[in-house]
Amino acid sequence: MTWEELQAFLSQNPTIQEAKSLAKKIGLRVKKRMKKTEILKLLEEFAKSLKTETKVSQEQAMISQPLKPSELPESYGSDRIVLLPINPHLVFVCWDLSKETYSKLSSQPEVVLRLYDVTYINFDGTNAHRIFEAGVHLATTRNYYFHVPSSNADYLAELGFKVEGKFFPLLRSNAAHTPSDTPSSSVRQRWFTKGKYTVKVGEPLLKPIERIYTSSYMESGRR
Numbered sequence: 599m600t601w602e603e604l605q606a607f608l609s610q611n612p613t614i615q616e617a618k619s620l621a622k623k624i625g626l627r628v629k630k631r632m633k634k635t636e637i638l639k640l641l642e643e644f645a646k647s648l649k650t651e652t653k654v655s656q657e658q659a660m661i662s663q664p665l666k667p668s669e670l671p672e673s674y675g676s677d678r679i680v681l682l683p684i685n686p687h688l689v690f691v692c693w694d695l696s697k698e699t700y701s702k703l704s705s706q707p708e709v710v711l712r713l714y715d716v717t718y719i720n721f722d723g724t725n726a727h728r729i730f731e732a733g734v735h736l737a738t739t740r741n742y743y744f745h746v747p748s749s750n751a752d753y754l755a756e757l758g759f760k761v762e763g764k765f766f767p768l769l770r771s772n773a774a775h776t777p778s779d780t781p782s783s784s785v786r787q788r789w790f791t792k793g794k795y796t797v798k799v800g801e802p803l804l805k806p807i808e809r810i811y812t813s814s815y816m817e818s819g820r821r
Contacts, residue, residue, distance in 0.1 A: 617638055687749060703768065710760050716753065786799055
């Protein structure tokens with residue numbers, strides 16, 4: 599008998615004969631002079647033990663079964679493009695499109711991903727230092743890597759399409775800063791000790807002396 603079946607039996611307010619018969623059937627020890635309330639209490643305690651055993655067995659079954667990894671959806675249906683720096687000369691662009699935007703781009707003859715160098719400028723769509731461009735196949739591509747020539751620079755991406763050589767952007771990413779590819783010349787030392795943040799200035803780095811070689815024509819002209 600399950601815990602649910604025993605609870606259903608007790609909820610029907612059985613007679614003493616019915617309660618005694620069931621108690622003996624499930625193996626409980628019933629004395630001859632036991633009252634109905636005592637027999638019902640005996641059955642209720644047995645029901646509690648059944649409920650505990652059922653809960654434990656269910657938990658053990660869940661533990662024994664390996665968890666199946668959830669599959670990520672191919673698209674979240676949101677219009678978003680994100681730019682991330684990978685190293686000083688590599689950035690990563692990924693995007694997600696709604697059904698409307700995907701349909702609009704798919705109908706265009708030329709889908710284009712652009713990367714702009716926007717270091718130290720307020721970008722208005724036309725004033726980038728340099729523009730890098732790549733064709734995109736929406737059916738097979740949701741991300742792209744750009745190798746960039748300048749480190750320690752700010753970049754921004756746009757996804758759009760071209761018509762007769764003119765670019766029409768639909769999505770614009772965040773601006774991302776690539777790290778420097780040379781050691782910093784700063785002598786500031788940042789310390790976090792015992793819950794306090796301090797900045798110390800160290801000794802300046804000694805730079806090597808470089809010799810400039812002039813031509814013999816310039817040397818003779820100075821005499």
